[in-house]
Amino acid sequence: MRIIDLRGKNLSRAELLAAMPRAEMGTSEATDLVRPILEDVKARGAAALRDFGEKFDGVRPTNLRVPVEAMKNALETLDPEVRAAIEESVHRARAVAKSQVPHDFHTDLADGARVAERWIPIQRVGLYVPGGKAVYPSSVIMNTVPAQAAGVESLAIATPPSKGDPDGLPNKTILATCAILGVEEVYAVGGAQAIAMFAYGAKGSEPQDGEILCDPVDKITGPGNIFVATAKSLVSGFVGIDAVAGPTEIGIIADKTANPSLLAADLIGQAEHDELAGSVLFTDSTDIAEKVQENLNYRVPRTEHAERVHTSLSGTQSAIVLTDDLDQSIDAANAYAAEHLEIQTADADAVVPRIKNAGAIFRGPYSPVPLGDYMSGSNHVLPTGGTARFAAGLGVHTFMKPVEVIEYDEQGLKAIAARINAFAVSEDLPAHGECVLSRFIDDPYDKATIVEQEKKAGLR
Ligand SMILES: NC(=O)c1ccc[n+]([C@@H]2O[C@H](COP(=O)([O-])OP(=O)(O)OC[C@H]3O[C@@H](n4cnc5c(N)ncnc54)[C@H](O)[C@@H]3O)[C@@H](O)[C@H]2O)c1
C-alpha cells in the first residue's frame, strides 16, 4: 500500500480533504457510460433490460420478473446452516429497526396553536441488491427489514441475473432470502439498467412480462458498484435515493497497541469486494505501518480473491496515512469520512465521540466490519466516497418522511394575525396578509384604516 505521510504538516481543511486517497474512477467518469443505459431503458423498457442483461451479465433472462415459485423452490433447497445465519441476521436487524421507528410528536406554542409532526412511510420503493463479483443475500436483509419496519406499502427488489442459470434467474440464496422476508416482487435486472427501471418504470416486451413490467418507484435504495452508484446519482431528484452507497471502504484508526495481523485482515476483508474498494489505515506508529505491510505481503497472495485484493490495495483509493499523533489521525479520518471506520486504539471509547464523519463506527478489536456486514443488527448499506460528511446509512428513517401538520384554531391565529400581516407586507406579498386578515376584518384592502380595523377586531 502506498504511504501518505502527513507528519509535520499543518494542513488546511481544503488541503487535508485533497490529500485523502480516492479512486481514480469516480462517478463523473462513469456518467458517460451510464447515461446511455438510462436513456435506452427509458425508451425501450423491457427489451433494453434483456439486452443489457445479455451484454453485462452474460445471460438473457427469460423472466425479468422472477416467478414466486422460483423463490419458494430456492428456500426449500437452502442449506440449513445458511438459513440459520440468515434468520439470525433478520432477527437482529428487526430488533434494531423496531427501535428506530420515529414517533409522531407535537408542539403547543399557545392556546389553539399547535404544530404536529407525522412520519409517513414512502409508498413504493425499489431496493437494489448487488450481485456481480460476489452475491449479496445480506443486502436483501439490509434493504428490506427497515423498509418493512417503516410500513412501506409496495417494495420491489432488483438484482442481476445469475450467469450460471439457464433462465437467467438471480442467485438462489438471494431468492431464498426474499422468500424468508416475504418479498414477492423481484426482478432479474442488475446494474444501471435496474436503477433506470425503478426510476422510469418499464413496459413488458414478452408475453410473460405482462403489459407493465415494473411500476416506477418513489425512492431507490441499496448498494452497488460504480455503475449502480452513478445511475442512482443521475436519477436522484427525479426519484429519491438513499445515499451514494458505492464501492466499499474501510478506514482504521490504529495506534501502537493495535494488532497488525488483525489490521491487515480487516483491510483485505473489504478490499475483496471490488477492485475499486478502498482500504485506509490511519496510524501514528511507523512500527505498526511496517508490520501491517509485512502482514499484507503474507496474506494477500494467499487469500481467495488475491488479484482483486491486490488491485484494490494498490489503487489510489487505498493507503497507509502516517500521522504525528492520534489527534492528527482523527482529523484525517474525519476528512476521509469512511463508509466503515474501525477504532483500534488503547482507549477506543475516548476516540468514538471525536468521530464526526463515518458511515458506521466499529469500536475495538471485537467489532470488526464483517460483524456489521452480516449480523450485528446495524445496517451495512452506508455512504461512500466521502459522502459520510453529509449522508447517513440506511435505516427506518430512509423509508419515511416527516410532514408537519399545522393545527391553529381561531384564537391561535387571531393572536398573531397582525404580525403575520406585517411580515407579509415587509416581503411585498400583501395578499398573504390579506388571507389572514380576511378571517377577522371586513375590508383588508382598506389600507387607510387597516390598523384601526385590526384594533377593532382585537388583532392588536
Ligand atoms: N456502500 C455499501 O453500502 C455497499 C454494500 C455492499 C456492497 N457494496 C459494493 O457493491 C458493489 C457490488 O458490485 P458488483 O459488481 O459485485 O455487483 P453490482 O450488482 O453492483 O454490479 C453488477 C452490475 O454492474 C453492471 N456492469 C458491470 N460492468 C459494467 C460496465 N462495464 N458498464 C456498465 N455496467 C456494468 C452490470 O449490469 C452488472 O449487472 C461493490 O463495489 C461493493 O463494494 C457497497
Ligand SMILES: N[C@H](CO)Cc1c[nH]c[nH+]1
Ligand atoms: N461491506 C459491505 C459494504 O458495507 C457489505 C457486505 C455485504 N456482504 C459482505 N459485506
Ligand SMILES: [Zn+2]
Ligand atoms: Zn463487506
